[in-house]
Amino acid sequence: MVLTETITDQEIRLHFEIEQFLYREADLLDDRKYEAWLGLFTEDARYWMPMRRNVSSEELEHEFTAERHEMAWFDETKGTLVDRVKQIRTGVHWAEEPFSRISHVVSNVRILEAGAEEVRVRCRFIVYRNRMVEEQSLFVGSRIDTLRRAGRSWQIARREIYLDQSVMLSKNFTNFF
Amino acid sequence: MVAIDRTMQKLVDRNEGTVSREIFCNQDVYDQEMQRVFLRSWLFVGHESQVPKPGDFVLSRMGEEAVIVTRDKQNRVHVLLNSCRHRGNKLCLHDRGKSKSFTCSFHGWSYDSTGALVALPYHDGGYSEMAKEKWGLASARVETFEGSIWATWDKTAPSFVDYLGGSELYLRTQLLGTDGSEDGAEVLGGLVKWRLGCNWKVPCPDVDRSHGWMTHKSLSDAFGVGPTGFPVRRGEGGGQRAYAGSPRTYCVAFPEGHTMGVTIPSDDDPNWGDAGVWADKPVIREYLREKYEIRKRRLGTMASLSVGPAIFPNEGWLGRVIRIMHPQGPLSTEIWTYFFVDRDAPQEVKDALSFYYERWYGPGGMTQQDDMENWYNLTIASKGPMARTLDLNYQMRLSEPPIHGPSRFGLPGLFTPLYSDENHRRFYQRWAEFMEAKDWDELSVRESAK
Ligand code: FES
Ligand SMILES: [Fe+2]
Numbered sequence: 001m002v003l004t005e006t007i008t009d010q011e012i013r014l015h016f017e018i019e020q021f022l023y024r025e026a027d028l029l030d031d032r033k034y035e036a037w038l039g040l041f042t043e044d045a046r047y048w049m050p051m052r053r054n055v056s057s058e059e060l061e062h063e064f065t066a067e068r069h070e071m072a073w074f075d076e077t078k079g080t081l082v083d084r085v086k087q088i089r090t091g092v093h094w095a096e097e098p099f100s101r102i103s104h105v106v107s108n109v110r111i112l113e114a115g116a117e118e119v120r121v122r123c124r125f126i127v128y129r130n131r132m133v134e135e136q137s138l139f140v141g142s143r144i145d146t147l148r149r150a151g152r153s154w155q156i157a158r159r160e161i162y163l164d165q166s167v168m169l170s171k172n173f174t175n176f177f
Numbered sequence: 178m179v180a181i182d183r184t185m186q187k188l189v190d191r192n193e194g195t196v197s198r199e200i201f202c203n204q205d206v207y208d209q210e211m212q213r214v215f216l217r218s219w220l221f222v223g224h225e226s227q228v229p230k231p232g233d234f235v236l237s238r239m240g241e242e243a244v245i246v247t248r249d250k251q252n253r254v255h256v257l258l259n260s261c262r263h264r265g266n267k268l269c270l271h272d273r274g275k276s277k278s279f280t281c282s283f284h285g286w287s288y289d290s291t292g293a294l295v296a297l298p299y300h301d302g303g304y305s306e307m308a309k310e311k312w313g314l315a316s317a318r319v320e321t322f323e324g325s326i327w328a329t330w331d332k333t334a335p336s337f338v339d340y341l342g343g344s345e346l347y348l349r350t351q352l353l354g355t356d357g358s359e360d361g362a363e364v365l366g367g368l369v370k371w372r373l374g375c376n377w378k379v380p381c382p383d384v385d386r387s388h389g390w391m392t393h394k395s396l397s398d399a400f401g402v403g404p405t406g407f408p409v410r411r412g413e414g415g416g417q418r419a420y421a422g423s424p425r426t427y428c429v430a431f432p433e434g435h436t437m438g439v440t441i442p443s444d445d446d447p448n449w450g451d452a453g454v455w456a457d458k459p460v461i462r463e464y465l466r467e468k469y470e471i472r473k474r475r476l477g478t479m480a481s482l483s484v485g486p487a488i489f490p491n492e493g494w495l496g497r498v499i500r501i502m503h504p505q506g507p508l509s510t511e512i513w514t515y516f517f518v519d520r521d522a523p524q525e526v527k528d529a530l531s532f533y534y535e536r537w538y539g540p541g542g543m544t545q546q547d548d549m550e551n552w553y554n555l556t557i558a559s560k561g562p563m564a565r566t567l568d569l570n571y572q573m574r575l576s577e578p579p580i581h582g583p584s585r586f587g588l589p590g591l592f593t594p595l596y597s598d599e600n601h602r603r604f605y606q607r608w609a610e611f612m613e614a615k616d617w618d619e620l621s622v623r624e625s626a627k
Contacts, residue, residue, distance in 0.1 A: 049541075051367050053272040062273070068528045070366030071516055075535045086399045087543055093395035095546035135553075166272070167511060168371035172549040173541040 011114075018121055018147065019109050021154050026104035029176055034085040037176070038078070042148055042157045047076035049161035049177065064162070073163065073173065081176075095174045100131040102175050108142075118148050118157065125161075129175055137170035139163060143177065189609040194572035194598065196605050201376040202560045206612075207507040214490050214611045215240030217331040217620070219340045221492040221501055222246055222256055224515060225324045226363035227273070232290065235273045238503045238513070239328060244317065245269045245279065246326060247290040256328035257292040258315035268314070292316040323352035324362060325499075333617045342625035343589030344435040344486040350476060351485045351494060354519045355468040357475035362517045365531055369514040369539040375552040377504040380512070382604035383487035383494070384428055384438035386595050387573065392547050404544045405496050406454040406537050428600045429590035430579070432622045434489030434607025436600035440481045441586050442473065454533060461529045464522065478586060489607055498538055508556055514539055571605070573598040589627045 028037040041047075050064040050072045065072055076084075087093045105126040112120040127139040146158035161177045188197040188206075200206050222237040228248040235246050236259065243259040245268070261268045266283040278295060280287040287296035292314035297304050317328035320337040325348075327337050338345055354361020390397070393404045403409045425441040455462040473480045485494020491502040499515040516534045518527045537544040558564060579591035579599055586592075593599040614620045 051369065053367075054270065056271050056274055059271075059274055065367035068531070069524070071369055071531055071539075072367065072535055073369075073539070073541050075532055080536060083400065084543065087395045090395040090398045092398060093547065094392065094550040132554075166370070168540050171371070171373040171540065171553050172546040174546055 014114060014119070015109070015111060018111060018119060018154070021147065022106050022109060022121075022123060022145075025156075026106050029104055030102055032099060034088060034176075038082055038085055040154075040156055041078050041081065042150075042155045043078055045078045045081075045155075045157055045159070047074060047081060047159045047161075048072060049074040049163060052163070052166050054166055073168070074161070074177075084176075095172055098132075100129050100174060102130075103128045104177075112144070116149075118146055119154075121145050121147060125177060127175060127177060129170075131174075139165075139170075139175075139177070141177075185609040185612040189605040190568070191602055191606050193568075194570065194575040194602060195568035196571060196601075197568050198559045198565050200605075200608075201378065201556070202507050202565070204507055207376075207504070209612060210608075211240055211504065213614070214608065215504070217329070217334060217611065217617065218490050219320070219327045219329045219334065219337050219488070220490075221325060221488065221499065222328050223326045224362075224364045224517075225254065225321060225326060226520070228254065230275075232275045232277055233273075234269065234276060234279075234290065236269060236271070238501075238511075239317065239330070241504055243267070243269075244328070245314075247292075249290040253291075254319055254321060254326055255291055256317040256319050256326070257288075258317070260315070261286055262294065262312045262314060288314050323349050324360060325352055331617065335617065335621060340433065341435065341488065342431050342433040342622060343627040344431050344433070344437070344488065346479065346589060347429075347437060347439070347484045347486045348488065350479045350481075351497075352517075353472075353476075354521075355465060356471040356519075357480070361519055361521070363520040365516040365518055365527070365534075369512075369516075371512055371540045372505065373510050373512060373549055373552060374508055375510055375556040376507055377491055377502040377510045378604075378608070379552050379555070380500070380502050380510070380548070381487060381491055381493060382601045383436045383485075384595070384600060386428070386438065388551075392551055393544055395547065396543065402454075404537070406533065406544075426595045427592045428595060428597045429486075429588075429592055430600045430603035431486075431590060431626050432603070432607070432624065434604055434611075435486045436489075436604050437484060437486040437494070437590075438595065439484050439588070439590070439592075441478060441588075442481045458529055460523075461526050464526045468519070478588060487604075489604065490611075495538065498534065508560065571598040571601045575602075591626050 025037065025040055048067055050067065052063055055062045068075070088096050091097060106123050108124040110122050112122055122142060122144050124142050125140070129137040141161065141163040143162070144160040145156055147154040148157040188200050220239045222239065222244060223235055223246045227235045228246055231248050231250050231252060233248050237244050237246050245257045245259050247255045247257065249255060259268050261281040261283065263281065263284055263286045266281050268279050268281050268288070270282070278287050278289050285298045286294060289295045294309045294312045317330055318332065319326065319328050322337055334340065341348060352362060353359060389404055396402050396404065397409050401408055427439050429439045430436045455465065487493040493500045493502070497517045501513045503511040503513060505511045516531065518530050536542065539545055540549065574593060574597040577593065579593045591599070610620060
């Protein structure tokens, strides 16, 4: 969406709707309402977070690992996201027991494509995790989400997560993005 | 010698089955092991499938230092220290790529893929007296082994095969294709690399079987599976019994410091392809079933797919995955993980395997997340002055002598029951030998467990 004088009420409304959806999602995560968060994903959802390499500027096509064919930090389906939540709820998943304190800051929300049923939206995230006492992790990057209309709201059909690190500088990912 | 009042053999007391916490946090010990362990050992630096063609290169590490793994015009693999010989600048800036030469970004010295200094631009004759052949990149001794690439800085070290001793057979087996074919494996694109706040040695000795039932309890509680996603056997007592594994699984160690778990295959084993994780993946199930049948015919007692030996000092296996624990200071480690698939497998099978690996392994893996937590927390809880006075316990089956190789299975190695700390004791004993020995004469193992 380009901000011009011809911007329509409908566009403003859509943008507001999408932003509120993403903020509500972030709150669900940070309030550890993981089951409700899972409800935001379509049954065929894909959640993918490639790794990044330091490559020459002539080889930028190799910067990100290729979807499916190469390794990724995360490559999830709805089913495996459900499993991850189940694991957290066992109370003996030590990486999240006791729970970390996590904040998702979502910003720079921009609608890339708006179709009748789906929108593609790009945003930046800052995810701060504080664990136990002194352990801190900062994950910064961008996300491209494909949201699908579901009644009066939206569901996440696809999430691409691009982290701004090559070697991951924290000991584990226990959070969702 | 380190500024602590105990010799290495006392820091690692084999008779008592104890190890001092100093070796996991003391800076002097660390500085010494960078010299005595990492400059003298054979280190895993990669796999030939990462540099398939002349001109290909990939960055790797030996200890704390970065090395470039290259393939030259003659198809030979080189391992070069990634530091310009002029004023020491980092030479290669890319994790991987293709290049006939490496030109330094400082003054433009340029080296070819064998490490030779080939160009010194814009010096106006100023280097006419310099012997260029003396100023090539530091080049390590390299050996390839069933596709894997190993390097050492020590010219007096034994050959890689001698260094392996009796574990050679196991390492070879592990690097084959699923069907037991040579040259059958390749590394999936994308090495998983991350930093972890613990000493590099903590994850090294294999197998620490007694941790699984507790560390990975969330997996057995939620899904009835063990650390690699396979169903756990529900024994009578539950808990630990559920983790007992096959009665034919053993800890196997070698005097050279290599340690591993070995499951002796038997005819009544369920076919590999039938293992629980593939239940809903017919394509991969059929593929693995077929290949494993061929493997059993080819390899017999060596067909087991869980024989990956942790090669001293910092290489280890987890299923068909290699992990390298790169030291990053006494209290930090950078783990690099290489995921193997069959080179000729259908793309669908490769994709299913990467999907499987992502589930359990690496910093996001449902298994390894919990390992990281304990390794980090034991570091935090062990570095204080009081904690350091208390030795760590490796006493499980301390006085039970291993079944010396060749064992009754006709396989090399020192076999102890799966629930045993013998592998850890062997690892730390070898580490202490490296720390004290003046040279490879003192280090050579006279009686390998072949
Ligand atoms: S430091 Fe590399 S050319 Fe000077
Ligand atoms: Fe583990």
